[in-house]
Amino acid sequence: MSKSGQSRQQVYTLVVQVGRKSGDGLPKSATGAALMCYASGVDEAEAVRETVAILKQADMAPLDVTGYGTAADREADGPEIEPDERELMERALAENAVIVAQVTPFFDEP
Template sequence: MSTGKTKPPKRQQVYTLLVQIGRKDGDGLPKQATGAALMVYASGVDEEEAVRETVAVLKQADTAPLDVTGYGTLAEREAEGHDISDEERDLMQRALDENAVIVAQMTPFFDQTVH
């Protein structure tokens, strides 16, 4: 018989992440792009898990994740005064419902140097 208290299971939450990716063969980016920024909604019991899952999914999708910046949960973003659209809320809810990583937006980077 165990006398230790069992911790209640942690609830999944959705985290907003900004992921920078580099170039890799088959990544699907425009030919002239040097990389891209991805706005991602990812579920996890904590931000670290959401980041790990996001990187794993992006690697499976033949992209080269370079850097991940976390912007927190919906509640954390609201507390910071972020303006969050209904569309964004719907995507966050879908990520939670499906225990998924959802890429909401992709912005390719292009080299702006003049030749």
């Protein structure tokens, strides 16, 4: 594809559910986790592929990915995006990176 035909990179908000894998860095008693990520890509599919690949390299076990679209998509659906969240999105775009912004471990109920 020519340079003039290339799409511009955007940042997508993704929530990735991960299972357990040796060396994943999750608490011992956790059964998995949800990771809030900001990932750059020309489309959401590319952002998902890159995120899954990077998490696998980090010894994580991605199970499911839910996409929430770009910042513009999210703002159209609801409240304004907080400044600290927007800063992480801008960093992901500038660095063409995947940023894991939050990790929420899951635990079995007693």
